Amino acid sequence: MTVLIIGGSGSGKSEYAENLSISLGVDRRVYIATMKPWDEECRNRIIKHRKMREKKQFETVECYRSLKKLELGNRPSVVLLECMSNLVSNELFGLWEAGDAPALNKETAVEEIIKGILNLENQSEHLVIVTNEVFSDGDHYSPQTNDYRQVLGSINQLAAKRAHMVVEVVAGIPIKVKEGIN
Structure with missing residues (x-):
């Protein structure tokens, strides 16, 4: 089963995703962290979150x-x-590291990330994806930010189509948007 969880910053989506993941499986839980530790504050946050996840057996x-x-x-x-x-x-x-692969254009980024989702689906019994809702605030952004929003929106839509369940978390309250066969 694939679940897409969407919400704004501070909505409670991460806590909901962790609790849902715990309820889905007891054998092996893998948490894929995508946040690059850019500075000392990020590194400290990552260490704190890693310790919290270890307690939850991730x-x-x-x-x-x-x-x-x-x-x-x-x-x-x-x-x-x-x-x-x-x-x-x-x-x-x-x-921004030496030896890093070149950044992807919008179309390639969507294709590659969807291939990544398929890869994870094929390797697990359940996949829980957390994503941000970044579309309800302003509408005047730089071209790069608009590209980012467009790619994230495309991936969110494609992931939602694949997902068996889609949940929006608002103020800590999960609202099922889709449940059933994809």
Whole structure:
């Protein structure tokens, strides 16, 4: 089963996704972290979150780009991908590191990320994807930000079509938008 969880910043979507993941599988839970530790504040936040996930028996795998190449081995019960918005940013703008693959154009980013979702679906019993709702605020952005929003929107739509369940989390309240056969 694939579940897409969408919500705004601070909506409670991550906590909901973790709790749902725990309820879906007990054998092996893999948390795919896509947030690149850009500075000391990010690194400290990552360490804190990693410790919290360990208590919930998640194995953390960091994957900033090229999700389609990720091999998880020993089939997990649940894979939690957190979060799509970081992955999109990393694919579109790169990681700014020596030896990093070139940033992707919009069309290629959508194709590659969808291939990555298929890869994770094929390697797990359940896939839970967390993504951000970034479309209800302003409408005047730089061309790069508009590209990012367009790619994230396309991926969210394609993931929602594939998903068996889509949940929007608003102020900590999960609202099922779709449930059933994809």
